[in-house]
Amino acid sequence: MSLDFDADTPVVGMVHLSPLPGAPGYDDGNRPAIRDAALRDASRLEAGGVDALLVENFGDAPFYADDVPKHVVASMAALVRDITREAEVPVGVNVLRNDAEAAVSIAAAADADFVRVNVHTGARLTDQGVVGGQAAETVRLRDRLDAAEVSMLADIDVKHSAALAERPLSEGVAELLERGHADGVIASGAGTGHATDHDHLQAVVDARDRLDADAPVFVGSGVTQETVGATLDLADGAIVGTALKQNGETTAPVDGDRVRALVDAAR
Numbered sequence: 001m002s003l004d005f006d007a008d009t010p011v012v013g014m015v016h017l018s019p020l021p022g023a024p025g026y027d028d029g030n031r032p033a034i035r036d037a038a039l040r041d042a043s044r045l046e047a048g049g050v051d052a053l054l055v056e057n058f059g060d061a062p063f064y065a066d067d068v069p070k071h072v073v074a075s076m077a078a079l080v081r082d083i084t085r086e087a088e089v090p091v092g093v094n095v096l097r098n099d100a101e102a103a104v105s106i107a108a109a110a111d112a113d114f115v116r117v118n119v120h121t122g123a124r125l126t127d128q129g130v131v132g133g134q135a136a137e138t139v140r141l142r143d144r145l146d147a148a149e150v151s152m153l154a155d156i157d158v159k160h161s162a163a164l165a166e167r168p169l170s171e172g173v174a175e176l177l178e179r180g181h182a183d184g185v186i187a188s189g190a191g192t193g194h195a196t197d198h199d200h201l202q203a204v205v206d207a208r209d210r211l212d213a214d215a216p217v218f219v220g221s222g223v224t225q226e227t228v229g230a231t232l233d234l235a236d237g238a239i240v241g242t243a244l245k246q247n248g249e250t251t252a253p254v255d256g257d258r259v260r261a262l263v264d265a266a267r
Contacts, residue, residue, distance in 0.1 A: 080110040115150060120133045124162065187200060
């Protein structure tokens with residue numbers, strides 16, 4: 001695993017940003033509150049024992065397909081930099097819906113450690129229309145920015161989307177890792193908070209193993225305190241958001257007790 005986690009099977013906690021300036025849900029003049037909420041959630045996640053943080057513009061729906069406005073990049077870069085200055089664990093960036101170039105740019109500028117790319121290779125049918133991977137541009141941009149230390153975790157069968165055509169899962173995994181140069185694979189359920197099917201997860205792990213690839217497989221949705229142990233028996237790590245929030249509500253603040261309970265179960 002290229003990322004420097006302190007755990008063999010790391011738990012990555014989500015920092016879901018409130019609506020940023022320019023988004024429909026933005027509260028005018030509320031930039032300090034967005035920053036305070038992000039730092040609060042990051043602090044609670046780290047205090048609860050997560051091994052990394054992943055910052056995402058979750059509140060910006062409806063999302064741009066693959067090219068967010070410059071003001072979104074600026075806002076996220078400032079917030080991610082605030083978090084990386086405080087955090088002692090690795091920090092990642094995901095720019096929804098699928099602006100991987102923005103994510104890499106933010107990570108490089110803000111001293112973050114990794115990015116999540118929802119559609120890195122191939123194409124998916126989403127609520128933003130057909131979203132295509134831009135691996136060629138993203139990987140080359142990372143090189144141009146001298147940001148080789150920024151790892152790329154890429155989804156296979158990304159949530160909130162459908163395949164345009166059926167094809168073997170093993171081909172998709174091979175394209176992510178061998179042709180797309182992803183550093184890790186994320187297997188997810190149908191949507192945010194939806195459980196990841198363990199047969200699907202096992203198939204992704206098996207496809208990775210057949211390639212003899214040194215790349216972790218993470219679970220990207222639906223992990224709970226009750227399921228994290230069984231999940232990490234198969235996967236190399238888990239990205240968790242909803243289960244760590246107050247009352248298990250995705251848009252609520254992080255609940256420190258829930259974080260500690262899930263991390264304890266993971267260990």
